Amino acid sequence: MDIREAQSAASELLSQAKAQGATAVELHLGEFSFKAEFAPPVFAAPAVAAAPAPLAAPQPAPAAEEPAAPAIEGTPVPSPIVGTYYSSPSPEDEPFVTVGQEVKKGDVLCIVEAMKMLNEIQSPCDGKVARIYLQNGELVEFGQTVMVIQ
Template identity: 55%
Template sequence: MYSKNDVKEFIEMLEGSSLSVLEIKNGDGSAIRLEKAISAAPAVVMQANAPASVNESAPVAAPAAPAAPSAPVAEGKTINSPIVGVFYAAPSPDSNPYVSVGQKISKGDTICIVEAMKCMNEIQSELDGEVTEVLVKDGDLVEYGQPLFRVK
């Protein structure tokens, strides 16, 4: 089990590096995996009792293929995820979603929850407008900066 300070240190370690994924496995079988959205960077797996150094022979991920030019450009602004975690559209499985397509929202309205490290983080709208598209499904893993909603 990792302490809150350990987790904070791991997050700082990931943020201060060029890595996109940091996975740490402890000898007792516990593990922690952190991800951030960065262009092609190697993933590193470290044993808790191993020295904290980057494996120089770690494979580098292949660059992503360019987007298809025929895809239509959607109008409006997006509300992006401020953290990595699991997206939840509603406060509980049997509740209605915070927002739905066609709904007017105001800056500061709670629009979803992103669960990160067992903490439920209510995400507030940064924009005033109408929700034109929900870009992720309930229970999806979202990345930092990933668009969640389109608003016009």
């Protein structure tokens, strides 16, 4: 097995393990092996996605975070899964919703792609889209607020 195959297998295993709430994972593929432990999820204001760190080196906590955006009153819409946020059904289509748009309970707000499955996120209530926290193509964590409906 070459390094690319091992990296692909490791990446797939990590994605599945995090999506299922695992706290640790260990993989042995021929001469390649690694072990990863996950910190419990922290439900805070969404952060800008950064490039993934190497598997062997855990990331230290930042010394000081940037100030969070002011909280917006309304109903938060959390992501039910880990995946990639998409605001429209395809790149050439208009977004499902925009800030200020009125929505009804059950309207599709966005898509979160996980393992090649497209999961529609629906509005939990009637109201107006007050804020969208993510940009198209950004990674989203389980429980991370995607948008707020007022």
